[in-house]
Amino acid sequence: WYHTAPPDPERDLVLTLGEGRAKVLMALRTPAATSELARTLDMTAGAASQHLKRLGEAGLVRAQRRGYYVYYALSDRGEKLLDVFQSS
Numbered sequence: 001w002y003h004t005a006p007p008d009p010e011r012d013l014v015l016t017l018g019e020g021r022a023k024v025l026m027a028l029r030t031p032a033a034t035s036e037l038a039r040t041l042d043m044t045a046g047a048a049s050q051h052l053k054r055l056g057e058a059g060l061v062r063a064q065r066r067g068y069y070v071y072y073a074l075s076d077r078g079e080k081l082l083d084v085f086q087s088s
Contacts (some may be wrong), residue, residue, distance in 0.1 A: 003059065009085040016085075024051040028061055031073035 014022040023041050038048040052072055055061045060078035063070050068085070076084070 003087060013082075013085045020047060021051045022056060024048060025055060025074070025078060028072055028074050028078070029082075031071045033069040033071050037072070049063075 010022070010026070018027065020043065020044075021037075023043075024037060027037055034045055034048050034052060034064070037052070038045040039047065042062055052061060052063075055078070056063065056072075056076075059075055060081060061072050062075045063072050068076070
């Protein structure tokens with residue numbers, strides 16, 4: 001009678017956070033600077049920066065300055081969130 005589609009963790013994360021923030025969060029499995037993220041995700045540096053700001057406010061990413069650049073990485077909380085969606 002009722003057939004459910006298999007879980008799609010990426011789609012579910014996009015539905016939860018919005019496409020831009022979900023993409024940034026998933027991309028930060030490898031730490032990166034704002035400009036690298038923007039290039040990788042084909043978005044402006046300003047858009048990447050805004051997503052990073054919101055994800056940082058939520059405690060999902062952390063920032064570390066290295067010389068002229070600020071690198072962002074998943075916080076423990078961000079890793080746990082991705083794990084929740086990957087294990088569903």
